[in-house]
Amino acid sequence: MYGGFWDNLRNAFRQNNNSLYKILAINIIVFFAMVVLRVIFTFSGAGKIYEAFRSYLMMPADISSYLVQPWSVMTYMFFHEGIFHILFNLLFLYWFGLLVHEYLGSRKLTNLYILGGIAGALLYVLMYNISPYFSDVLPVAKMLGASAGVYAVVVGAATLAPNTTFHLILLGPVKIKYIAIFYVIIAFVNSAGSNAGGELAHLGGAALGYFYIMQLKKGNDWGRPVQVIGQFFERLFTKRPSVRVSYRRKKTYTSAEGFSTGGSSTKPTSSTGSSPSQEEIDQILDKIAEKGYDGLTKEEKRKLFEFSKK
Numbered sequence: 001m002y003g004g005f006w007d008n009l010r011n012a013f014r015q016n017n018n019s020l021y022k023i024l025a026i027n028i029i030v031f032f033a034m035v036v037l038r039v040i041f042t043f044s045g046a047g048k049i050y051e052a053f054r055s056y057l058m059m060p061a062d063i064s065s066y067l068v069q070p071w072s073v074m075t076y077m078f079f080h081e082g083i084f085h086i087l088f089n090l091l092f093l094y095w096f097g098l099l100v101h102e103y104l105g106s107r108k109l110t111n112l113y114i115l116g117g118i119a120g121a122l123l124y125v126l127m128y129n130i131s132p133y134f135s136d137v138l139p140v141a142k143m144l145g146a147s148a149g150v151y152a153v154v155v156g157a158a159t160l161a162p163n164t165t166f167h168l169i170l171l172g173p174v175k176i177k178y179i180a181i182f183y184v185i186i187a188f189v190n191s192a193g194s195n196a197g198g199e200l201a202h203l204g205g206a207a208l209g210y211f212y213i214m215q216l217k218k219g220n221d222w223g224r225p226v227q228v229i230g231q232f233f234e235r236l237f238t239k240r241p242s243v244r245v246s247y248r249r250k251k252t253y254t255s256a257e258g259f260s261t262g263g264s265s266t267k268p269t270s271s272t273g274s275s276p277s278q279e280e281i282d283q284i285l286d287k288i289a290e291k292g293y294d295g296l297t298k299e300e301k302r303k304l305f306e307f308s309k310k
Helices: 005-010 019-043 047-057 063-067 072-078 083-104 106-130 147-160 176-192 196-217 224-237 278-291 298-308
Strands: 165-168 172-175
Touching: 005 019, 019 047, 019 072, 019 083, 019 106, 047 072, 063 106, 072 106, 083 106, 083 147, 083 278, 106 147, 106 196, 106 224, 106 278, 147 176, 147 196, 165 176, 172 176, 176 196, 278 298
Parallel strands: none
Antiparallel strands: 165 172
16 A cells, blocks of 8 residues: 555554554554563453453344443454454455455455454354343353454455456466355354354354345445544544645736736636545545546546555
8 A cells, every 4th residue: 555564564554544554453453462461461360351341342143232331332343352363354354454445445454354243243242142042151151353354344245356366376367256155154153153143253254255245336425424434533633734825926827828918817728737526536536436547537647656655
């Protein structure tokens, strides 16, 4: 997006239009913060305090438990335990997230991840409360991890550009639609196993990823509420630059340019070179989703290029 992977990750919160690296950074920061807290509380003899805090970050299956910790529908999708758990989640998020970002932009990638996490949580809670299979573990069942959001991004990318090819070790070139199908099948097969809750969340995220892209192609963006909330927090925590007012002499146009001479005209000058607004970029990204990059006009391509340099 801007530079190398580590530079982008290190500067994730200093740059705009890079939600992929912000999501990666939040997951990594939370992971290491919780590792440090676990070690400190365990050696200080206060392990139960850590367990209680950990529990409040996880998504409970029991509805009555969820009502006392409603924030967990968001926190659970940024919380991991186990190095391989976070490693594989973030690798898949990065690989497929780059593709979604390229086609749809930063905001819609955020929409996919957040909505996928919420959809996964909803299916998890629904199945645990209606299926007799989970009745014994319902009061204590909780889950954590970014898998539902990651599945939404993976399936969303495969729905958006199914014939894009990834080169896999030992297997060679494989179209991403087959990768997505394989992982959805694995999640379905394991949904009655020891990690049933996690696999159900995977399926919920995968379904959201597919339907989100299909609706986006029809012009319906299910993620607008997510964007509104995200923009609110951006304005809240972003330092606004001081405003400077400058004056310049009005440009005089000749009659050949289509304006009256003398400088009295108030018609604006050409917009070439102006900085595009976020609303313009969102419209351009919507157009890419519908018609592809080649469907953009020369001016729209220029605005997209100028915005990418911010």
